[in-house]
Each structure stands twice: as C-alpha cells, then as structure tokens.
Amino acid sequence: MSLAARARLVNPRLGIYFSIFASTFAALVIMLVVLEELGIGDDLVRLAMLTGLLGLFVGIGLLGYTREPLEYFAAGRRVPAVYGGLGLAMSGLGATGMAAVTGLLFVVGIDGIFFISGGVAGFVVTAVLLAPFLRKFGAFTLPTYLGRRFDSRMIRVVSAAVLAVPALLVLAGELTLGARTIGWLTGSGAYTGMAVLIGAIVAGTVAGGMRSLAWTNVAAGIAAILAASVPLAIAAILSGYLPLAPLSHGPLLRAIGNLEGVQGLPVFFEALFGANLPQSGLQPVLKRFSEPFGATGPAAYVLLTLTTMMGLAAAPWLLPRIAMSPGVYDARKSLGWATFFFGLMMLTAATIAVFMRGYLMKLAGVSIASPPEWLTVLSQQGFAEVATRGTRIALTGVSIDRDMVIVALPIAAGLPMAFAYLAAAGIIAASFAAASATALTIGNLLSEDIVHGLSWTPREPRGRLGMARLLVGAVALFGGFLALAAGSDPLKLLLWALAMTASCAFPLLVASIWWKRVNVYGAFASLTAGFLVSVIVIVAAEAGLIGLPSELAAVIALPASLIGLVAVSLTTVPPSRHQLELVRDIRIPGGEILYDREMRMMKQKDRKRA
Amino acid sequence: MIERKERKPYWQHTKWQMIASLVPFLIVLIVLPLYADPLNHNKFLGFPLGYFLIAHGIVIIALVTVASFVNRQDYIDHWHGAHEDS
Numbered sequence: 001m002s003l004a005a006r007a008r009l010v011n012p013r014l015g016i017y018f019s020i021f022a023s024t025f026a027a028l029v030i031m032l033v034v035l036e037e038l039g040i041g042d043d044l045v046r047l048a049m050l051t052g053l054l055g056l057f058v059g060i061g062l063l064g065y066t067r068e069p070l071e072y073f074a075a076g077r078r079v080p081a082v083y084g085g086l087g088l089a090m091s092g093l094g095a096t097g098m099a100a101v102t103g104l105l106f107v108v109g110i111d112g113i114f115f116i117s118g119g120v121a122g123f124v125v126t127a128v129l130l131a132p133f134l135r136k137f138g139a140f141t142l143p144t145y146l147g148r149r150f151d152s153r154m155i156r157v158v159s160a161a162v163l164a165v166p167a168l169l170v171l172a173g174e175l176t177l178g179a180r181t182i183g184w185l186t187g188s189g190a191y192t193g194m195a196v197l198i199g200a201i202v203a204g205t206v207a208g209g210m211r212s213l214a215w216t217n218v219a220a221g222i223a224a225i226l227a228a229s230v231p232l233a234i235a236a237i238l239s240g241y242l243p244l245a246p247l248s249h250g251p252l253l254r255a256i257g258n259l260e261g262v263q264g265l266p267v268f269f270e271a272l273f274g275a276n277l278p279q280s281g282l283q284p285v286l287k288r289f290s291e292p293f294g295a296t297g298p299a300a301y302v303l304l305t306l307t308t309m310m311g312l313a314a315a316p317w318l319l320p321r322i323a324m325s326p327g328v329y330d331a332r333k334s335l336g337w338a339t340f341f342f343g344l345m346m347l348t349a350a351t352i353a354v355f356m357r358g359y360l361m362k363l364a365g366v367s368i369a370s371p372p373e374w375l376t377v378l379s380q381q382g383f384a385e386v387a388t389r390g391t392r393i394a395l396t397g398v399s400i401d402r403d404m405v406i407v408a409l410p411i412a413a414g415l416p417m418a419f420a421y422l423a424a425a426g427i428i429a430a431s432f433a434a435a436s437a438t439a440l441t442i443g444n445l446l447s448e449d450i451v452h453g454l455s456w457t458p459r460e461p462r463g464r465l466g467m468a469r470l471l472v473g474a475v476a477l478f479g480g481f482l483a484l485a486a487g488s489d490p491l492k493l494l495l496w497a498l499a500m501t502a503s504c505a506f507p508l509l510v511a512s513i514w515w516k517r518v519n520v521y522g523a524f525a526s527l528t529a530g531f532l533v534s535v536i537v538i539v540a541a542e543a544g545l546i547g548l549p550s551e552l553a554a555v556i557a558l559p560a561s562l563i564g565l566v567a568v569s570l571t572t573v574p575p576s577r578h579q580l581e582l583v584r585d586i587r588i589p590g591g592e593i594l595y596d597r598e599m600r601m602m603k604q605k606d607r608k609r610a
Numbered sequence: 611m612i613e614r615k616e617r618k619p620y621w622q623h624t625k626w627q628m629i630a631s632l633v634p635f636l637i638v639l640i641v642l643p644l645y646a647d648p649l650n651h652n653k654f655l656g657f658p659l660g661y662f663l664i665a666h667g668i669v670i671i672a673l674v675t676v677a678s679f680v681n682r683q684d685y686i687d688h689w690h691g692a693h694e695d696s
Contacts, residue, residue: 110646110660110661110664110665113643113664113665114643116665116668116669117639117643117664117665117668117669120668120669120672120673121635121636121639121668121672123672123676124631124632124635124672124675124676124679125632127676127679127680128628128631128632128676128679129628129632132683246666247655247666248655248656249656250653250654250655250656250657250658250662251656253656253657253658253661254653254656254657254658257658290650290658290660290661291647291650292643292646292647292660293647298643298644301643302640302643302644305639305640305643306640309639327694328694329680329684329687329693329694332679332680332683332684333680335676336673336676336677336680339669339672339673339676340673343669343672343673346669347665347666347669350665514625584617587617587620587621587624588612588617588620588692589687589692589693589694590612590687590691590692590693590694590695591612591694591695
C-alpha cells in the first residue's frame with residue numbers, strides 16, 4: 001500500500017518534460033548555427049543564445065511556484081535519484097568547475113586532476129558517511145539538523161553564521177564568472193552581466209525555493225553537458241578521433257608529450273608542500289601536460305585532493321538537497337548519480353584542455369606575422385595574447401585566458417561562432433546552477449536558523465516563506481555586490497570555501513552520526529576552532545606570513561577542529577538520553593522522518609499546554 | 611520496522627560495510643597519483659597509463675565503489691529489517 005504511496009509521489013512525466021527541454025535547447029542551437037551561416041547579424045545570435053537559455057531556466061523556476069513549506073524547502077521530497085544526482089553534480093561543479101578548472105588543467109595539465117578525483121571522492125564519501133542519515137533526519141537546513149541533533153539553539157545559530165561564509169565565497173566566485181561570460185556574450189561589460197544574472201537567479205528561485213532549484217538545476221545540467229561535449233565531439237571528429245573524445249584522445253595526448261619534448265618545454269618539480277596554481281587571466285603554458293608534480297608538490301597534490309573531497313562532502317550548499325530525495329535508498333543512489341555526472345563533466349573538461357593544448361602545439365614555429373585565423377580571433381576577443389619577441393611564435397610566448405579555454409576550443413577548431421556561444425552558454429548554465437544553489441542555501445540559513453533561529457516551532461507558512469523569499473533576493477544582491485567589489489579569482493574562492501567546510505563542518509557532521517559520545521560542547525569547539533583557524537591560516541598565507549599555500553589551509557585547521565571535537569567532548573558531560581536515542585534512530589533507515597516526528601510532537605505538546 | 615535487539619548487529623554490519631567501501635578507495639585515491647610518473651612510460655588505449663589511471667581510473671573506481679555500496683547496504687538493510695516501509 002505504502003509502496004504505491006511513495007511511487008505516486010514521483011512525477012512520471014519528468015523524463016518527457018526534460019526531453020522537451022533538451023530538444024528545445026538543441027533546436028535553439030542548431031537554428032542559431034544555421035542562421036549564422038545564412039549571414040544573420042552576430043549580435044542577434046549572441047542575444048538569442050543568452051535569452052533563450054536564461055528564459056528557459058526562469059520559466060522552469062517560475063513554474064515551480066509553491067506556498068507549501070515542504071515544497072519550498074525540500075521540493076516535496078520527491079526528486080528521483082537521477083535528477084537529484086545531476087543537480088548535485090551541477091551545483092558542486094558550477095562555472096568554476098566547468099570554466100576555471102578546464103583552464104587549470106590546460107595550464108598545469110595532470111596536476112589539476114586533484115579537483116576531479118577529489119570531487120568524485122567527495123560524492124562517494126557523502127554517499128557512505130552522510131547522505132542516508134541526513135535524509136533519514138530530513139531537516140531542511142544543516143544548522144537545523146545540528147541544532148536538533150545536539151538539542152541546542154546556540155549551535156543552530158552559530159553554525160548558520162559560520163556555514164554561510166564559505167557558501168558566500170562560492171556565490172561570489174560563481175557570480176564573477178557568470179557575469180563575465182554574460183558580459184562577453186552581450187558585449188556590454190561585467191556590470192550589465194551581473195545585473196542580468198542576478199535578475200535571472202532571483203526570478204528563477206524565489207517562486208519555488210528548493211523545488212525550483214531542483215528542476216532548474218537539472219535543466220542547467222543538461223545544457224552544460226551538451227555545451228561542453230558537443231563542440232568537443234565535433235572537434236574530435238575533425239582531428240580524426242572517435243566522437244567519444246574523453247576515451248579516444250589518448251594518441252593525441254602522447255603526441256603532445258613528444259612535441260613538448262621536441263620543443264624543450266621544461267620539466268620541473270614543485271616543493272613537497274608547494275602549490276603554484278594559475279591565477280585567473282591570461283596564462284602562458286609553462287609545464288608539460290602529463291609530467292606530474294610541476295605545479296603542486298606530491299604532498300600538496302594529495303592534500304588538495306583530500307581537501308576537495310572533504311569540503312565537497314560537507315558543503316552546506318549541497319547537503320540540504322539530500323532532503324529532496326524520496327527515501328534513504330534513493331538518497332544513496334542520487335549520490336551515485338552525482339558521482340557519475342561529476343566524473344563525466346570533469347573528464348570532458350580534461351579532454352577539452354588536452355585538445356586545446358593540441359591546437360597550441362601546432363602554433364610552435366609559425367611566423368608571428370601570419371598567425372592562424374583562430375589565434376587572431378582569440379586575440380581580438382581578448383582571450384589570447386602572443387609575445388612579439390622574435391619572428392616565430394614560441395610555445396611559452398602564447399598566453400590563453402584561463403577561464404575561457406572552454407570557449408576558445410570551438411574557435412580554435414574552426415567551428416562557427418555559434419558553438420563558442422554555446423560553450424559560453426554552458427558556463428552561464430553552470431554558474432546559474434551553483435549561484436542559485438548557494439544563494440538559496442544562505443537565504444534559507446538566514447531565514448530559518450538566524451532570524452527565526454531561537455524558536456523551534458516554525459512560523460505559519462506565509463510569513464515563513466515570505467521571509468525566505470525576501471532573504472534569497474537580498475543574498476543574491478549582496479553576493480553580486482561582493483563579487484564586483486572584491487573581484488577575486490573564482491577558483492581560489494572555491495578552494496578556500498572547500499578548505500573552510502572541510503575543517504569546520506566535515507569532522508562535526510561525521511561525528512554527529514558515527515560517534516555517540518560527541519556532545520554539544522565538542523560540536524561547538526569543532527565548529528569554531530575549524531572556522532577560526534582556517535580563516536587565520538588563509539589570511540596569514542595570503543599575507544605571506546607562513547610558507548603554506550592558502551589553498552591548503554585545512555592541513556592545519558582540520559586537525560585543530562578534530563582535536564577540539566574529541567578533547568572537549570571527552571572532558572565534558574556525556575550527551576543526554578534523548579540525544580542518544582536520536583542518534584540510534586538516525587542510524588536506522590526505516591521509520592518516520594525524524595524532523596517530521598519532532599515537529600509533530602512539539603505541536604502535541606503545545607496543544608496540551610493550551 | 612526493525613526489532614530492538616537487531617539494532618546492534620545492524621549497526622556493526624553497516625560499520626564494516628562503511629570500512630570496506632571507503633578504506634580501499636581512499637588508499638587508491640592517495641597512493642595512485644604518487645606513482646603516475648613511472649606508470650606514464652606504459653600506454654593504455656593510447657593514453658600514458660599514469661594519466662589514464664588517475665583521471666579516468668579513479669572516476670571508474672569511484673563509480674564501482676558507490677554502486678557496490680548502494681547494493682550491499684540495501685541488502686544489509688533488508689537482512690536486518692531496517693529498510694524503509696515504502
């Protein structure tokens with residue numbers, strides 16, 4: 001009987017809806033390619049690509065309108081595993097993963113793979129250690145979970161304030177990249193781009209909250225996968241490889257290695273703990289692609305992998321979305337799908353980097369006076385720069401914009417410009433997905449756990465959702481302001497945010513499920529020690545006070561957080577019987593959702609009192 | 611619904627499954643990149659082997675790990691009667 005009830009929750013037409021979306025998007029792209037070949041104005045093609053994409057997202061977001069808190073905060077708990085996984089992978093990746101990491105792989109080659117392996121490992125760790133239990137608990141935000149788990153309002157408010165910081169860093173990074181890409185597409189600069197992006201994000205999320213977010217992110221995922229893989233597949237066919245480029249480009253990679261040897265590109269090694277990751281902007285290629293440990297030392301590589309893994313596993317902008325899956329089994333499965341989609345997208349990104357290196361290798365020795373046409377186009381767009389020393393192009397004299405490598409590939413392959421706009425649309429889609437996820441997470445943290453954080457009884461739905469909607473808009477605006485004012489490197493912001501969540505949230509979340517002895521004091525010590533130490537280390541490293549790269553802040557902050565957690569828990573009173581009973585219930589997949597049970601019991605108590 | 615005396619064996623079983631899923635995967639994740647350079651002298655599907663293993667290899671190992679975890683853990687849930695009522 002209840003099997004039917006759960007199966008009925010999931011919309012059986014989802015596949016049809018998203019097939020319609022995918023074919024609409026594909027039709028738009030094909031139409032623009034045809035129109036471009038027919039000689040229609042370039043401006044119109046760019047504008048149609050942008051408005052078509054964002055229009056579809058905003059439309060899907062608005063269709064998700066709801067007045068129910070369960071729908072607004074948990075998408076009605078009926079997002080099937082595949083869709084949930086695609087959304088998780090997309091907002092874990094974001095424009096930073098799509099554009100900046102492609103550029104990172106292009107510049108430093110194999111040393112950038114720490115982000116790929118760390119990311120997939122993060123989803124595996126979430127699936128095993130956290131997801132099933134957080135889904136069983138069913139709280140709408142992480143601070144609500146921590147607050148109920150430790151039966152403490154203080155930990156709820158403090159964790160909300162702490163977890164909002166890394167999410168805000170990611171939001172600023174995503175908005176920076178998205179606004180820049182929109183600015184390039186419309187030819188009107190980053191300020192207009194920022195205004196358009198924030199407008200779209202607010203319109204696409206306030207109507208339905210998590211419900212809108214779940215479905216717009218699936219659409220963004222489909223658009224981003226098409227945008228990354230279609231130009232790549234065409235470029236692969238043109239260069240004589242099978243269209244399944246991530247698996248077929250091996251010979252190209254070895255040919256690049258041989259050419260690098262002929263050209264005398266240096267092999268060098270970074271110090272054990274050194275990490276010299278490229279900044280955003282124009283970057284020359286200094287390192288051979290498949291020779292490891294030239295940009296990150298061996299220890300730094302492993303530590304960066306682990307930081308990415310733990311940071312993504314405890315990311316406050318991803319974990320609340322686990323509450324959207326229909327059950328505990330589906331929660332585990334959706335993390336499996338997230339691993340698949342994340343791996344697929346990142347291997348595509350790595351392949352794009354290899355192909356772009358391949359085009360770059362062909363430049364060596366060409367006369368500076370007559371560069372190939374694609375290089376001229378890239379220079380005109382400001383994505384490339386050629387050093388004017390000597391008469392022939394040297395490999396190390398060509399600088400390519402790190403964040404635009406993915407857009408540069410279709411141009412270098414000689415495809416119609418519409419494909420470059422498609423790649424840009426992919427960046428915008430990824431940025432839309434991650435920025436709306438972070439903005440909504442922070443908005444929910446603020447409205448649920450800070451503004452109304454001192455009371456466990458939720459407000460009546462109208463006021464509750466009104467406040468949440470208002471705060472999402474405010475957070476998006478503030479994030480845009482921050483992005484324009486600071487203008488920092490999105491990749492660095494993401495790695496800082498991951499270092500922070502890895503040190504302040506990861507040990508605490510894992511212990512709250514797997515270690516019964518942890519108590520509220522230990523939780524508080526872990527949260528504050530992890531956060532403060534990671535911030536201090538990042539600031540000190542950026543100021544050059546310590547010899548550790550700021551991306552590795554978790555190396556010091558995570559042990560500090562762990563020591564705080566264990567030492568303070570063991571030296572203070574053991575947790576109460578109610579808390580122990582709660583942990584035992586969290587560990588069992590079956591039975592009532594604990595958050596719902598607690599809310600129901602609270603209502604009964606109130607009624608008895610009245 | 612799970613019986614009370616089944617809770618402890620269920621959690622023991624779950625803990626061992628967690629260790630069996632994560633420990634081998636984490637060892638591969640940490641150790642494999644350190645051997646990328648010597649492995650690069652071999653080739654596989656035309657790729658330098660070291661590059662292939664730390665890029666594609668780890669993604670494939672992660673997928674196998676998570677798929678086997680989902681199935682094994684679901685089996686454990688049903689064995690102890692801890693699964694959802696659904």
